[in-house]
Amino acid sequence: MSVTLDSILLNQQVQITAIPASALSPKLTEMGLTKGQKITAIFKAPFGDPIAYEINGNVISMRKEEAMHVEVQVA
Amino acid sequence: MKIALLGNPNTGKSSIFNMLTGLRQQVGNFPGVTVEKKQGDIKTKTGIHQLIDFPGTYSIFARALDEQVVEDVLLNIQHSDYPDAIIYVADAANLERNLLFFTQLYDSGFPIVLVLNMWDRAQQKGLKIDTELLQKQFPLANIVRATARVSIGKSRIIQAIDTLQKGKNTPFFDFNIGELQTDRAQTENTNARLEKLRQLGIVQDLQIKASNRSNRLDQILTHRIYGYLIFSAVLLIIFQFIFSFASIPMDFIDSQFVELSSWIAKLMPEGVLSKLISQGLIPGIGGVLVFVPQIAILFFFISLLEESGYLSRVVFIMDRLMRPFGLNGKSVVPLLSSVACAIPGIMSARTISDWKERLITILVAPFMSCSARIPVYTLLISLVIPKTYVAGVLNLQGIVLFGLYLLGIVFALGTAVILKLLIKSGKPGFHVMELPEYKTPRLYNVGLTVYEKVKIFIFDAGKIIVAISILLWALASYGPNSRENNLSKLRKKASYTAANQVQKQELESSLLLSQSYIGHFGKWMEPAIKPLGYDWKIGIALLSSFAAREVFVGSLATIYSVGNDTDNNKRLVQKLKDEKYEDGSSVYSLATGGSLLIFYVFAMQCMATLAVVKRETNSWKWPLIQLAFMGIIAYLCAFIVYQLLS
Numbered sequence: 238m239s240v241t242l243d244s245i246l247l248n249q250q251v252q253i254t255a256i257p258a259s260a261l262s263p264k265l266t267e268m269g270l271t272k273g274q275k276i277t278a279i280f281k282a283p284f285g286d287p288i289a290y291e292i293n294g295n296v297i298s299m300r301k302e303e304a305m306h307v308e309v310q311v312a
Numbered sequence: 313m314k315i316a317l318l319g320n321p322n323t324g325k326s327s328i329f330n331m332l333t334g335l336r337q338q339v340g341n342f343p344g345v346t347v348e349k350k351q352g353d354i355k356t357k358t359g360i361h362q363l364i365d366f367p368g369t370y371s372i373f374a375r376a377l378d379e380q381v382v383e384d385v386l387l388n389i390q391h392s393d394y395p396d397a398i399i400y401v402a403d404a405a406n407l408e409r410n411l412l413f414f415t416q417l418y419d420s421g422f423p424i425v426l427v428l429n430m431w432d433r434a435q436q437k438g439l440k441i442d443t444e445l446l447q448k449q450f451p452l453a454n455i456v457r458a459t460a461r462v463s464i465g466k467s468r469i470i471q472a473i474d475t476l477q478k479g480k481n482t483p484f485f486d487f488n489i490g491e492l493q494t495d496r497a498q499t500e501n502t503n504a505r506l507e508k509l510r511q512l513g514i515v516q517d518l519q520i521k522a523s524n525r526s527n528r529l530d531q532i533l534t535h536r537i538y539g540y541l542i543f544s545a546v547l548l549i550i551f552q553f554i555f556s557f558a559s560i561p562m563d564f565i566d567s568q569f570v571e572l573s574s575w576i577a578k579l580m581p582e583g584v585l586s587k588l589i590s591q592g593l594i595p596g597i598g599g600v601l602v603f604v605p606q607i608a609i610l611f612f613f614i615s616l617l618e619e620s621g622y623l624s625r626v627v628f629i630m631d632r633l634m635r636p637f638g639l640n641g642k643s644v645v646p647l648l649s650s651v652a653c654a655i656p657g658i659m660s661a662r663t664i665s666d667w668k669e670r671l672i673t674i675l676v677a678p679f680m681s682c683s684a685r686i687p688v689y690t691l692l693i694s695l696v697i698p699k700t701y702v703a704g705v706l707n708l709q710g711i712v713l714f715g716l717y718l719l720g721i722v723f724a725l726g727t728a729v730i731l732k733l734l735i736k737s738g739k740p741g742f743h744v745m746e747l748p749e750y751k752t753p754r755l756y757n758v759g760l761t762v763y764e765k766v767k768i769f770i771f772d773a774g775k776i777i778v779a780i781s782i783l784l785w786a787l788a789s790y791g792p793n794s795r796e797n798n799l800s801k802l803r804k805k806a807s808y809t810a811a812n813q814v815q816k817q818e819l820e821s822s823l824l825l826s827q828s829y830i831g832h833f834g835k836w837m838e839p840a841i842k843p844l845g846y847d848w849k850i851g852i853a854l855l856s857s858f859a860a861r862e863v864f865v866g867s868l869a870t871i872y873s874v875g876n877d878t879d880n881n882k883r884l885v886q887k888l889k890d891e892k893y894e895d896g897s898s899v900y901s902l903a904t905g906g907s908l909l910i911f912y913v914f915a916m917q918c919m920a921t922l923a924v925v926k927r928e929t930n931s932w933k934w935p936l937i938q939l940a941f942m943g944i945i946a947y948l949c950a951f952i953v954y955q956l957l958s
Contacts, residue, residue: 256499258494258495258496258499259495260495261742262495262496262498262499263371263373263375263495263498263499263502264370264373264375264742264744265744266499266502266503266506267370267371267373267409267412267413267502268370268409268744268746269408269409269506271502271503271506271507272503279527279530280530280531280534281534282534282628282629282631282632283534283535283536283539283540283629283632284536284632284633286631286632287628287631287632287743289530289534289628289747293406293408293409294405294406294437295406295409295746296530296746296747296748296749297744297745297746297747298624298627298628298631298743298744298745298746298747299743299744300631300743300744303742303743303744
C-alpha cells in the first residue's frame, strides 16, 4: 500500500517509491529524494508542519504540502 | 582568469571564499537582479584571478531567484560573469548528493577544481572516500581536500587552479543539460545521475546516523513550548544589547558630528559653502553613520545564529505561523529586527529566496515600531494621555504604548495578506530546506558579514541619505524672503528686545524655520492636514521629520522656541500643553495627539529606510509604492482617530 510522505509516523522508516513529475519534482530529486531511498520523519514543528526528515544522514525540512508529492511505502 | 565558486548550500562555501580572498572582497549585485555577488582576488603563481561567489544551489536547474542567476550565467557564454573555470565546493561528509551539481558542471565542459570540504567531519563520521576512484571517473578535475573552518587547504586549492587542464572530457552522464526544459526531463536526468553516482561506490561504510547531539538539541529547540521560549529568550538578549549598548556609540557619533560641524563653521569663512558643509553635508553623513551601531550589532547576532545552525530551526518553528500572511519562516528575522530598526531588518531579507515573499517582507517591515519612534511616542503620550491607572495596576500610558507596537505588528501582517493577493509571482515558492548540523560559529566569518553589511549601507544607501538630508536642510534653511529681512522685523518686536540671549536665539531659529520653504509648504498644506487635527506648525514638523522620525521632536522644539535638547523636553511638553487656538481650545488635544501617534505608527517617515529598500529591490518603483501606501494608510487612520476622539 502506498502512502505519501506527509502522513508517515514519527521515527518510522519508509522507502520512496515514486515522485511523480511536477513543478516540485526536479528540486525534490536533487535534494536526494530518489526512488528506493530510505527516509525517516524525525521531528515535527509545532502544529505538525513543517516536518524534519532524515535521509542519507541529512536532515531536511519540508512543508506537508511538499511532502505530499513523495510516494512511499513502509519498509 | 574568471573563476566561479559554486556548490550546494551549507558546504562551507563562504568559508572557502573568505579563506581564499581574505579582506579583498567587493560586494554587489549580479546585473539586473538583487542577488548578492561577492567578488575577490586570488593570487597564484600564474597571476591574479577573479573569484566570484555564486549563491549556493543544488543543481543547474533554477527555481528561485538566486538559482536563476546560476543557471543564467552558466548557460550563457556571452554573460559578463561567464567563468573560465570553476571551484566546486562539496561537503565531504555528504558527498554523493553534493556531486550531482558537480557532474552537471563537469559535463558542461568547465575546467574544474573539486574541493572536498569539511574533510574532518567526514572522518569523524567514519566515512571512507575513495578519491582515486573519484579521480578516475573525472580525469580532468583537480580534486583537493580542505577543512576551511580551520583554514586548511588554501595552498592546495591555489595550486590546483594553476594546474587546471583544459580539453574535451568524456562526459560523466551526458552533455545536453542546457536542453532539458520540462520538469519530467529534469527529474529523470537528475534521478539517473544520482543513481549512477551511488553505483560507483565512492563513499564506503555508510553507517549513517544524523549526529546524536544535533538530534537531541533539535528535540528541545523545536519543541512546541521550549522552542518558542528559547527563541524569545534569544530575542530578548539581542534587543537588550541593541537598546542598552547601541545608544553609547550612537550618542558618541552624534556628538562628534555636532563638534565637527561647529569646528568647520569656525574654520571656514562665513558663507553659503561653509553652511552647506557644516549644516548640510556633515550632519547628513552623521545621519548615515549613526545607524552603524544598530546594523553592526544586529548582523553580528544574525550571522552568529546563522553560522551556528540555530537560525534554520527558527525558520522551521515559525514557518507555519507566518504562512497565512503570505510569508514564510524566513520572514521572522527581518520583521523582528525591524523592531530595533527597519534598515538591518530589510537588509536581512536577502535570505528569503522566493522573490515575492522577500518583497512582501521588505514592504511591510517598516510598519513594525522601530526605536526611532520611541521619542515621538514618549513625547506625545506624556502630552495627551493622562497618567491614570486602569484596573488599579495598569498604567494607561503604558497600555497606549503597548497598543501602538501591537498596531504596527497587526498592520504589517494584514498588509502582507493584501500584498500576497496583489503581487503576481511566477513559479510557486519552494520551501524544502536543509537543517544543517549545529556548529561552533567562526568569528572571522561573522566579523566579515558585519563588515560587509555596514559597508553596503554606508556606500550604497548612504549616498541617497546624504543627498536627501542636504535637500531637506536647504528647504528648512532658506526661504523666499532673505534672512536679514526676516530677522530685522523680529528684532523690532518688544517680546524680542525684552528676551535674554538664549531666548533671542530660540526666537530667531523659530522664525527662520517658519519663514523657510518647508515653513511655507507647511502653511500651504494646512488645509490638507486640518482634518487630522494638525496646524501648520505640526505640518512643518511632519515634513522635516521625513529625514528621520525622531526629528519631529527637535523640529517642534525649534518651532516653539524651546532649546533643542533633552533637558528641555519638560519645557517643550509644557509649552505644547499651553498652546491654544484662537477660540481658546488646546492645539494638542487628545484627538490631535492620538491622531499624531497613529500617523507615526504607519507613515514611512524615514529616508534611510527608503534608500535601503531602493537598494534591496534595485529600483525606485517599490520604495515609492511603499511610501505611497504607508502614507495613505497613515492619513486615513489618523483621520479616523481624530474624528472619533474630537
